């Protein structure tokens with residue numbers, strides 16, 4: 001059209017589709033919705049996750065690349081990305097649960113997840129039975145006809161217990177119960193729970209998948225199309241979809257996931273071994289150490305053990321505070337999985353209002369410090385930790 005006035009021309013910009021070449025990097029589809037020639041294609045896109053793109057709350061091409069990439073890494077058939085890890089987890093909970101339903105979950109859960117299960121119990125008529133992450137007999141005894149899923153975490157926070165995925169999934173399969181596994185701490189480089197029988201794998205992609213502490217995001221990967229379709233339908237209405245720019249940053253991070261995980265694993269191995277020999281440290285919790293309660297299981301199940309571990313400082317709460325204050329390379333911050341080493345002392349931060357007795361019940365002691373190693377040079381990291389542990393300082 002050549003007779004348009006400037007007001008209309010600037011609203012309806014020219015469309016450029018590359019032909020004969022294509023971008024190397026995934027474009028950011030920064031659009032709220034999509035244009036159609038055919039209303040039937042529009043209607044079909046609203047009905048199924050693999051139809052045409054319709055609206056940003058349902059799906060987006062940049063986000064779809066991230067979903068397909070992570071589904072491929074986890075060995076699933078499809079994925080649904082979310083604005084945060086909790087967004088992904090809550091989408092699944094709300095898509096699958098109704099009043100009167102029952103959930104079996106492991107005791108030691110990520111704080112946000114545990115809190116949501118408590119809310120569902122207190123306000124939405126859901127009941128939850130907690131079992132150990134490595135006790136298939138307890139899971140078998142807990143399943144009821146109204147049990148909708150078993151919820152596990154591959155490696156738990158902050159004591160890094162490893163779930164017996166093959167044993168727990170076998171028990172769930174006998175009872176016809178799907179298994180959801182939060183694989184955030186392991187990443188698909190360290191574990192692919194679908195290979196052990198999980199039906200849904202969730203991640204906080206805020207952590208290792210994106211890997212640079214610059215976005216929050218989440219994703220669920222599905223072992224079959226039926227569950228994917230059910231959760232996607234609910235996701236379209238719930239409104240926890242990610243922004244395409246966050247998806248793009250997640251993709252950019254994902255391209256170096258195997259390289260980063262190799263360094264995270266190696267740095268954790270070196271640091272855990274050195275902390276274990278230090279007189280100021282009463283215990284080190286990392287599944288790669290023979291002293292860890294999950295070591296035998298972890299060695300059978302995992303090719304490596306991830307970049308998160310905890311130490312118990314012999315000096316308790318005060319030693320924890322002093323240690324945190326004297327670190328220079330490692331940084332005091334929530335979260336994990338980025339290139340920087342981040343440390344957290346639960347007793348003076350996330351759990352500061354919790355008594356020593358209640359801490360102990362949660363398996364944490366006053367001197368516990370969680371360390372999520374980054375990809376710095378291990379000698380620079382150890383020099384920093386060693387000076388912070390030095391009693392003469």
Ligand SMILES: *Cc1c(COP(=O)(O)O)cnc(C)c1O
Nearest residue numbers: 084085086110184204206216217
């Ligand atoms: C961070 C985290 C979550 C929540 O993810 P957000 O992106 O913070 O919403 C869930 N599970 C685990 C294991 C986590 O570490």
